[in-house]
Amino acid sequence: MNLKQLSANxxxxxxxxxxxxxxxxxxxxxxxxxxxxxAAQHNYRPNTRARSLATGRSMAIGHVxxxxxxxxxxxxxxxxxxxxxxxxxxxxxYDMMLSVVPDSDEDIAYRTMAHRHSVxxxxxxxxxxxDPRIAxxxxxxxxxxxxxxxxxxxxxxxxxxIDVNNRRAFERATAFLADLGHTRIALLNGLERMDFAQRRRxxxxxVLAERGLTADxxxxxxxxxxxxxxxxxxxxxxxxxxxxxxxxxSSLITAIGIRRAVEDAGLEMGRDVSIITHDDDLSYFKNGxxxxxxxxxxxxxxxxxxxxxxxxxxxITDPTIGPNQHLLEADLIIGRSTGPAPTR
Numbered sequence: 349m350n351l352k353q354l355s356a357n358x359x360x361x362x363x364x365x366x367x368x369x370x371x372x373x374x375x376x377x378x379x380x381x382x383x384x385x386x387a388a389q390h391n392y393r394p395n396t397r398a399r400s401l402a403t404g405r406s407m408a409i410g411h412v413x414x415x416x417x418x419x420x421x422x423x424x425x426x427x428x429x430x431x432x433x434x435x436x437x438x439x440x441x442y443d444m445m446l447s448v449v450p451d452s453d454e455d456i457a458y459r460t461m462a463h464r465h466s467v468x469x470x471x472x473x474x475x476x477x478x479d480p481r482i483a484x485x486x487x488x489x490x491x492x493x494x495x496x497x498x499x500x501x502x503x504x505x506x507x508x509x510i511d512v513n514n515r516r517a518f519e520r521a522t523a524f525l526a527d528l529g530h531t532r533i534a535l536l537n538g539l540e541r542m543d544f545a546q547r548r549r550x551x552x553x554x555v556l557a558e559r560g561l562t563a564d565x566x567x568x569x570x571x572x573x574x575x576x577x578x579x580x581x582x583x584x585x586x587x588x589x590x591x592x593x594x595x596x597x598s599s600l601i602t603a604i605g606i607r608r609a610v611e612d613a614g615l616e617m618g619r620d621v622s623i624i625t626h627d628d629d630l631s632y633f634k635n636g637x638x639x640x641x642x643x644x645x646x647x648x649x650x651x652x653x654x655x656x657x658x659x660x661x662x663x664i665t666d667p668t669i670g671p672n673q674h675l676l677e678a679d680l681i682i683g684r685s686t687g688p689a690p691t692r
Contacts, residue, residue, distance in 0.1 A: 354392050358383065369441070408443045409433075409660065410467035410490075412458065414451040424633045425599075425649050426473075429495065431631065432653025433471065440661050442468075455484055462488035469660045471495060475543050482507060491667070493660040495652065499543045508663065508672045510655045514544045517645035517678040518551030518596065521624045524643070524680065525594045526559045529689035530622060534567040534592040536581050536602050545570065548598060548626075567592050578605025579612075586613050586621075593689050597625040600635055603642050607685070622686040626678070640683030647678040 355362045360383070368375045368383035375383075386392075411430070430444070437444055445467055449457045458481070461467045469491040472481055478500035485492045494509040501507070525533050535552050538545040549568075556563045566588060569581045578597060585592055586609065597603040603625035610621045617623060627635045627644035635642050659672045 351392075354383075354386060354390060357390070358386055405468045405664070406466055407441060408445045408467045409437055409657070410445045410447065410458075410461050410470045411473065412454060412461075412470070413446065413448045413473070414454050415448060416451050424601075424630045425628050427632075428628065428630050428648075428650040429653035429656075432648075432650035432655075433657040434653075436654050436657035436661065442661065455480070458484055458490065459488055462490050468664045469493070471656055471660065475499070476541060477543075491660060491663045493656050493663070493672075495656050497543050499546055504673065506671060508659055510652050510659065510674045510676070512544070512647045512652070512676050512678055514547040514678075515551040515554075517626065517647070517680075518548040519555050520678075520680050521596050521626075521645050522552050522555035523559075525596070525622060525624060525686070526555060526561065528594075528622065528686065530592075530594040531561055531689070532564070532567065532590065532592040532594070533561070534582075534585055534595045535569070536578055536595060536597045536606065537568070537570045538573045538598040540570040545598060552596060573597075573599035573602045575601050575605040575608070578602035579609045580605075582606045582609035583612065586610070586615075592621075594622040594686075595624070597623065600625050600627050600630070600633065600642065600644070603685075618685050618687045620690055622689075624686060627681065635681075636683060640681050641685065643683040643686040644681045645678040646681045647676055652676060 351362055351365060355365045358365060360379070364375065364379065365383050368380045369387060434444055447457055458470065461470070467490070470485055472479070472492055472494040475494050475496045475498040477498075479498045482498060482501065492508070494507060497504055497509050497511050498507070522533060533556070535549065537549055540546055540549060553563055567585060569577075571577045571581075578601070582595065582605065595606050597606055603623055606623050607617050610617050610623075615621050624643045624645070627642065627646040628649040629646050631650065635644055655674055655676075659674070663669050663672070
């Protein structure tokens with residue numbers, strides 16, 4: 349079915365149907381829904397090239413990955429985020445442009461995309477302290493949404509972002525362990541130059557202070573969230589004269605390394621040592637089956653990807669929309685990895 353046939357079927361002009369499909373704000377919501385439903389029913393897909401010419405848009409969203417962090421593309425967290433975003437792009441008739449560039453050329457990549465009009469918007473990954481990409485994208489006039497928040501920018505309402513309430517999640521995790529009687533609680537965090545990791549440490553430390561527990565530097569680590577990091581850090585901490593009885597991990601991958609070290613030491617997870625992890629509810633890396641393996645603070649990164657895409661596409665469709673923010677809460681899921689503090 350082509351546009352002419354779809355329009356005749358609906359009893360609407362081709363202009364109205366085209367504008368509804370392309371997200372023009374002047375089309376009534378009821379009409380837009382009717383057109384989209386009919387397009388889905390008849391498996392109608394607008395010609396991307398024609399849409400681009402008609403709207404003056406590239407019909408593509410940019411994701412720029414510096415070479416120093418391109419290993420992130422192999423991370424299941426990144427993969428699930430991209431899957432969630434990609435579904436939203438596809439439904440709106442957009443393509444994804446994923447560009448891997450040398451770190452020194454990252455700003456050039458954004459300027460080139462803007463100059464060539466090769467994308468209509470940008471998703472910022474891994475926000476850093478006082479992230480220069482915010483000012484750059486404003487300068488070149490490309491709409492953007494940040495996955496996370498930018499440390500150092502006090503006015504969080506000045507730009508669009510989607511984030512998990514990381515501080516609250518790790519407050520709950522730390523308090524849960526403290527309620528079980530654990531007083532030596534270790535934190536295996538992500539890289540703390542990243543906003544999410546900073547907020548997670550803040551949540552952890554705030555509960556320790558509230559409960560009158562010692563914040564021991566020997567029980568805190570920050571590194572890339574790999575299995576080997578979890579294993580090595582845990583092995584080192586368990587060898588201390590006064591080892592921790594509980595661990596909080598920033599990643600399910602790291603938690604697996606913690607569990608391996610616990611078992612290597614002849615200890616039992618959930619009885620001798622408790623573990624709580626953050627779980628991004630990954631499609632191909634599940635936290636157990638019906639009963640979760642790990643007690644976890646759970647928030648779907650795939651949903652975050654979808655939300656980021658939806659906010660960015662809305663900004664592209666209607667440039668008058670102001671900055672939009674969404675703070676997603678994590679659920680505390682009880683698994684087999686936690687139990688009362690052991691009597692030493």
